[in-house]
Amino acid sequence: MSKVIVIFSGGQDSTTCLGWAKNRYNDITAVSFFYGQNHDVELQQARKIAGALEVPLRVIDISFFGSMVHSALVGEGDVNAPHDDRPDLPASFVPNRNALFILLAHSLAQTLKAEILVTGVCQTDYSGYPDCRQDFIDAIRRALNLGSASNINIETPLMNLTKAQTFQLAKEEGVLDLVLKESHTCYSGNDKMNNWGRGCGECPACRLRAKGFAEYKSQSGDLSCQ
Numbered sequence: 001m002s003k004v005i006v007i008f009s010g011g012q013d014s015t016t017c018l019g020w021a022k023n024r025y026n027d028i029t030a031v032s033f034f035y036g037q038n039h040d041v042e043l044q045q046a047r048k049i050a051g052a053l054e055v056p057l058r059v060i061d062i063s064f065f066g067s068m069v070h071s072a073l074v075g076e077g078d079v080n081a082p083h084d085d086r087p088d089l090p091a092s093f094v095p096n097r098n099a100l101f102i103l104l105a106h107s108l109a110q111t112l113k114a115e116i117l118v119t120g121v122c123q124t125d126y127s128g129y130p131d132c133r134q135d136f137i138d139a140i141r142r143a144l145n146l147g148s149a150s151n152i153n154i155e156t157p158l159m160n161l162t163k164a165q166t167f168q169l170a171k172e173e174g175v176l177d178l179v180l181k182e183s184h185t186c187y188s189g190n191d192k193m194n195n196w197g198r199g200c201g202e203c204p205a206c207r208l209r210a211k212g213f214a215e216y217k218s219q220s221g222d223l224s225c226q
């Protein structure tokens with residue numbers, strides 16, 4: 001029986017991944033990171049969602065990290081603007097965030113004797129983050145396994161899905177309702193309910209999610225979520 005760790009933020013993508021993992025594996029631990037993000041609403045929602053799916057959740061405090069990096073998610077700044085240091089990337093980019101999350105989850109996997117990490121990174125409708133691409137995941141998997149003489153796999157069920165297809169997958173895995181009612185992805189920490197879920201509707205994450213949901217509804221004919 002495989003032991004699995006799901007990197008879990010409480011957002012749409014990782015909630016879908018948690019549902020996906022629940023339907024495939026019996027022994028799952030979800031892990032969330034507090035990295036100094038401006039809005040702790042996502043961690044509150046992460047606790048609710050993990051509780052609803054009856055998955056144990058470990059929240060790991062790495063709040064020192066937020067003071068080391070520039071990002072609109074951990075400080076002041078316009079989430080709709082380019083990044084302070086990297087004008088080719090969005091302001092919400094957090095340098096090496098995914099590398100750090102995967103590194104720590106890989107350490108925990110060795111402690112818990114887990115064979116699989118699951119992360120909701122996606123290179124299709126992605127938000128312009130280079131650490132969400134398949135080649136990055138392949139490289140860090142190889143580096144961490146080499147550096148620890150281990151053989152832990154990293155599964156990325158959303159890697160090549162559009163946002164609309166991620167809604168479809170959430171439906172298939174039985175977690176669409178949780179995604180729409182509880183998951184939180186908004187860069188502004190806004191908790192307003194919309195037909196596509198919680199959020200301000202203005203930030204890039206909300207716009208991507210709202211557009212994906214509209215496409216999902218038109219493609220699937222799913223009229224159950226109004």
Ligand SMILES: [Zn+2]
Pocket residue numbers: 185186187188189190199200201202203204205206207
């Ligand atoms: Zn928003």
